[in-house]
Amino acid sequence: MNPLRYQFHRASFIFHNHSRSPNFISSTCVCMISTLSVTNLIQDHIRNGNINDARQLFDQNPTCDIVTWNSMITGYIKNNQMQCAHNLFDQMPVRDVVSWNTMMSGLNKTKEPHKLYQFFLQMIRAGVIPNQFTFSTVISGFMNAFDVLVPQLHGLIVHLGLHSNVFVGSALMRGYTRLKDNEALHRVFDDVVVKDVSTWNALVVGYMELGFTVEAQVAFDNMPEVNIISWTTLVNGYIKNRKIDRARSIFDNMPYKNVVTWTAMIKGYVQYDNHIDAIHLFILMLKSGTGPNHFTYSTLLDACAGCSTFLLGNQLHSCILKSGLDREVVVSTALIDMYMKCGDLEAALYVFECMETKNTVSWNSVIGGCARHGLANRALCEFEKMIESGAKPDGVTYVNLLSACMHGGLVKEGERHFNSMGVRYGVKAEMKHYSCMVDLYGKSGELEKAEKLVKDMPFEPDVGVWGALLSACGLHSRYELANGLENLAHDYPTIYSMLVKLHGEKGEWSRAVEMRNKMMETGARKQKAGSRTD
């Protein structure tokens, strides 16, 4: 701690523990007035975004009170300087509930649920009583990582009498939605005494997420007031529940629309592979005078990738460059994916090279694109560069990498990466990774290794894994192994289809017909052909 600041706090301590003479009180009043004006000045600097000026004033005034300390921390958080906020928090001689809440709101903003959890525990251990601000921040920050704590926090909230707070209520409703607890969702809604539009929106979101579209619509119809977020929530809810026509009908009849609403509806079409309607709607959006943002462009590029419309994708690229939105990592990544899927590898790699900041998803797009274009060694090379850049690989990186090895017949490389993914990077091998490895072994003729891997898998293989093994049997005429898989076909009727093909290839027509009949008995149908299976 700054020595001057330390001396002030020591003096302050002595003052509070001794009898106060009139002169001392009078000088303290002057001190308080000046502290107040310094606090106001510091807060003004923060409001105006002058964090350095605020800090300078703060350092020059060792008499700053806890409100000023908290304001400085808020300033750093608003300025995205979490480390500075943390340093100041550590230096505080005394911390109150606001100090803790402010730090936790910063950790919520930077999406660090584990650190947030540690802060919350430390705060409780320090004997600080959480308030309504604490719970609304903590519940929101725990989302996804510690959903299981929601009912426990709810208990604490009721104990402290904070359950009727409108912010706490909204946070709890979202927590219970995550936990798929419809009853608790409604109970919390009822507990909020003075509901606002956000409370009602949280109810509509909750019902929609849980699949109760009728209840969501009733809630929407009963809302005392609706805003554009309520409308967008409703449209989005119907999209998530696969009621795209209903969503469109509401969308068309909305009293007002903005870029978020348009993007949500466009995304709805893309989500269900209706790329043409998505593009038509985008044109209507432009005609309406609403300008696209980076969310819209990413969605549209996904539509272009979905139906391989290189021309439109290329035109969108020009618009993106004009708007300066190419600096958005999501937009650039969507561009890479679009070019890769439209067959222009060069353009994809060029966009990638131009990117100032790359994240795991961007690297995955390039590695996956190279793999799909048959450039196995390039994919492996990009992976090495990814590691050198400090980006952390995830499950998708390894699916792409193993798939590159599979296309290139690189068994040794595939084995090396498969064996090191958990140890080196903490990426747990999932079904899709086993599926890739079985495919890799299978296509390379190493059926024994493929079979052993399937037997040693830590979970039950799915139809993808069995399918990979079976197709390898066909490729390398290993009929005895394929026949051994027949007993699995009852659970995975697709296997019958593969066995029909296999026996047909071998000329065993009676067995082929037998498999076909069994397939018909199970009601299995041949999958409709298509370039996308997701």
Added chain:
DNA sequence: TTAGGGTTAG
């Protein structure tokens, strides 16, 4: 001095 809703890429 501290808190909450709708749209994005692999």
